[in-house]
Amino acid sequence: MKFSxxxxxxxxxxxxxxxxxxxxxxxxGGRGLVGDFxxxxxxxxxxxxxxxxxxxxxxxxxxAVVRIGWDEHRILVKRLASPTLDTPWSNEAGWVVIDLDxxxxxxxMTGAEIQKRPDVAGIVTYSPDSAYExxxxx
Numbered sequence: 001m002k003f004s005x006x007x008x009x010x011x012x013x014x015x016x017x018x019x020x021x022x023x024x025x026x027x028x029g030g031r032g033l034v035g036d037f038x039x040x041x042x043x044x045x046x047x048x049x050x051x052x053x054x055x056x057x058x059x060x061x062x063x064a065v066v067r068i069g070w071d072e073h074r075i076l077v078k079r080l081a082s083p084t085l086d087t088p089w090s091n092e093a094g095w096v097v098i099d100l101d102x103x104x105x106x107x108x109m110t111g112a113e114i115q116k117r118p119d120v121a122g123i124v125t126y127s128p129d130s131a132y133e134x135x136x137x138x
Contacts, residue, residue: 031135034070035100039132047128049077063093069125073101076114076123 030040036052047065063079070076075098094108097120114120126134 031132033068033131033135034072034075037070037075037098039065039068039128039135041132045129047132049075049079065128065131067125068128068131069123071123074099074120074123076120076125078125 030038030050032038033049038050038052040048040050042048042064047068048063049065049068063082065077065079067078068075076095077098078095079093081093092108094110095114096108097106097114097117098104099106109117
């Protein structure tokens with residue numbers, strides 16, 4: 001069986017386009033931190049935390065990340081107030097602890113309140129730029 005170069009090249013290009021399209025559809029964007037959470041760059045220097053298990057990514061809509069750190073059990077994030085106030089997922093500015101083992105998010109806390117939590121005392125926090133660089137692509 002003989003194949004023409006034109007058909008072979010066309011078939012390979014079509015396959016490459018399909019693979020590239022599948023990558024952009026399946027790739028969630030941002031950088032993975034721990035568990036199903038990703039740090040996503042939204043603007044020039046604005047970052048949000050997205051939970052890829054939730055299609056609506058409600059946690060990502062809760063204000064820009066100011067500081068963030070994590071270990072294998074928890075994410076510690078300081079965020080700005082949500083720009084979408086008066087919504088079910090709006091929040092105040094402050095610190096939040098995401099317990100990955102239990103799948104729960106703490107209420108927003110002040111810096112003084114977060115210092116009283118021994119479970120997050122050893123978590124090093126980073127600027128969003130630095131945390132983004134530390135994250136993994138998948």
